[in-house]
Amino acid sequence: MPDLFRPARVLWLFFMVLMVAMATGTARGEVNFLPADKAFALQIDQSTGTTVRLSWTIAPGYYLYRDRIEAMTDSGATVVLPLPPGQLKDDPNFGEVQVFHQAVSTEAKSSGARELTITWQGCAEAGLCYPPQSRTLPVQGGAASELVAPPGAPPTNVADPAQATDSDYGISQILASRSLVWTIPLFLVLGIGLAFTPCVLPMLPIVSGMVVGSHATQRRAFVLSGSYGLAMALTYAAIGVAAALAGANLQAALQNQWTIAAFTATFVLLAMSMFGFFTLQLPGSVRARLDNIGRGTRGGTVAGAAVLGLVSALFVGPCMTAPLAGTLMYIAQTGNAAQGGMLLFVLGLGMATPLVLVCTVGSRFLPKPGPWMTRVNGVFGFGLLATAIWMISRVVPASATLALAGAWMITVAFTLWPYSAGKRSPNVSRWGVLQRSGAALAGIWGLSMMLGSAAGASNMLRPLASIAGTPSAADEMPFAKVRSADGLDRQLAAAVAEGKPTMVVFSADWCTSCRTIEREVFDQSAVRSALSGWNLVTADVTEGDPDQRALMRNMQVLGPPTVLLLDARGQERRTLRLVGEFGTDTFLRRLNASESAS
Known part of the structure; x- marks a missing residue:
């Protein structure tokens, strides 16, 4: 591994220890809570x-x-x-x-x-x-x-399980529709990127010869390479379906902070392999057997190309192991078999795209192997570390997530800055100037995140906001407190008469997560400003008496903390409900979506 990544190696070890240790922090994130x-x-x-x-x-x-x-x-x-x-x-x-x-x-x-x-x-x-x-x-x-x-009878103090969580159809609709618009192209680009890893790209001309054989016309070459790519993509689709089905039980396990810590450590280990700490690959006996199958398959036929595509999907070289494993872990968390199969199918098509180009128009249009290929590994390594930070953010405070993001940015800066053994590289090109400028910006932003985290901030776009100033006690938001369904109805009626939207926060004295949200979300100046035109109501369910249970049952609330956003007509948009702990960014997105829908 070239010198480009050596300044970061000590920080990678720091990442692994820090993120796993922080997994013992307070659980947070939007989880599918059971009734x-x-x-x-x-x-x-x-x-x-x-x-x-x-x-x-x-x-x-x-x-x-x-x-x-x-x-x-x-x-x-x-x-x-x-x-x-x-x-x-x-x-x-x-x-x-x-x-x-x-x-x-x-x-x-x-x-x-x-x-x-x-x-x-x-x-x-x-x-x-x-x-x-x-x-x-x-x-x-x-x-x-x-x-x-009796079966089917609703419990006296819980909501209907079909409508029990903040993401009951929020998450499923996003995965089934809107987010796929971004996820599918992302997996296609990821597949193309994987084809340019160091021990895959040099093999493309060799594989193209095995797939197409000699003296094939351009049209024939396209058909054969397409058969190879389609078989490889279908094999990945089957792997994706299997990963998603296996992940159906993973959803419940991922509510446990120790399970999330283990997955986070796995992503960090995968990233470390991309930076050259060690090599992940199949056992030698398995690789030898798959290699023999591939070599014994006749090239130049559609069936032979398809078999080679299937084999290559199972044996793609050691450079593929880490990013592919990370991708499968992501799909396993969704638990959606159709989505898992589709995403891995698209990834397989992306991987096959360079091969189709080589077989159809020749290798002269592909970049030559060189040191730049190790940087592709570095990009995947940073991506895996970013995924690890995203995953661990479920079980650590928002300020800790900000600190990790800052450490990630600083590490990117150390990696980009072209230094070797403390000496400046001679003859810096224009690209080198741009690279150092990016490194400087990343370092400054990362340092700002670290400082903001120490001050209790959680917003990555405004990491120093809490240092610039905090709201005074005189700026306390005027929450009206209710303890019954009748009390809430009166508050909603008054808000409708004034034409104001209403936010209802279910809270309790024994709910520490409620205090966390008050401190880390509602105390933020951006949130206070956004809520300036809202009618604010706290539903206190501390005692759990019949009136409070009736209130929770009427509003289909499991327990605190739960936040309901109602428009000026007193109607709630159910997909915007927040259950459990959440961050400032998540809250503001839901608030903006509620105002846009009004």
Whole structure:
């Protein structure tokens, strides 16, 4: 690996250690949260007379508080529940507490009582805390089946699962429509770029000879190379479908901060391989077998070209391993088989494009192999590191993400600046001047991000805004507080009469994620300015009493923090709802979209 990337190698190791260590931070990001009855599924068994057995099945990425599981009789007497010891957790909501993961069971003695009220409370690791849940059970003369809500009946204090998350159709619609307009060309360009990695480009003339054979006409060469490319693209499409199907279960796992940390470390390792720390490739025996299959296939026929395309999709050289693995990990997260197959198909077509050109018009139009090819590896390496930062941003504070982005920019600056062993390179060309100018700008911007992060900023476009000044206490936004559906209706009616849009923030005293949003989003001057014409309402659900549960049920809210944006007619655009923690940029995009739709 040339000297171009050596100044960055120590920083790559720093990246890996820093990002994995920061994964223990507060969970954040927009996650598909489960409704409470799915996150904490309660099963009741009363087959032993006066003893009621209670069993909770806890979904991955969620936990129940041990001291929040309680039982009370209809006369108001507390029932002692023999709960097992829980796991100690330094919880942001209640301090150091004992919690349960996966499952927990206990028994309640109901002797002499006609009814038994069970209450419990839990949270998601990704930042959403559910209000206290409760269920009242008849304990005399009823069978277990009568104690559980019938299938399809809505729970008394949670929303319809089909409309339970901020991204229930927001994410799916974006992936299915608008974002594909950008994603498909991106994968096509990515495929073309992969064809120019150091150990793929030099092989193109050799592969073209194997595919086309000798004395083929230009038209015949196009047909054969097209068969090769189509077979390769279809093979990648099958790989993409498999990755997406495997990723359906990955979605739940990615709500866990340790899983995200592991994936982040994987992306960093893949990036390090692109910068020459080590080489990723298939085992030698597998490579030899695939190579023998390719060499034994007859060139010059459509079938032979197709077989070679299939083999090359499975054996594309060590330079492909890291970016292809990163691409498959991205597709696995979507869990969308159709999209995964289509994107990998487009990537395969992109990889085949240079080969079709070589076979049809000859290799004279392709750039010659040289040192520039290692820079292609560098571009992929930086892309993989940027992906790692994006992924780890789900589980670290926004200011930490800003610091990582700043470190990334500074590393780009060190890499671009043409220094070797501290000496300036002689005879700097015009391209060299442009390169150093870009390096200087990247370094200055990266340093600004690092300084802004230290001051608690989170906006990459305005990293020093928090240093320039902070809003005073006199600038507090006027939030009206409601605790019932009637109170919210009155606020909405007043806003409609004034022709003002309304923002409703569901919050609770025990919700630390709500405090984080207040501090890192609503305290930002850009947000305050954007909300100046809005009617602001806080829906307080701290107690979880019947009025507050009815309010959440009417608005189809799982728990705090949840933000609803309603237009001047009092109508919510459901796709713009925010659930869990979010950043300033995300909030402003949703706010602007809501105003545009009004």
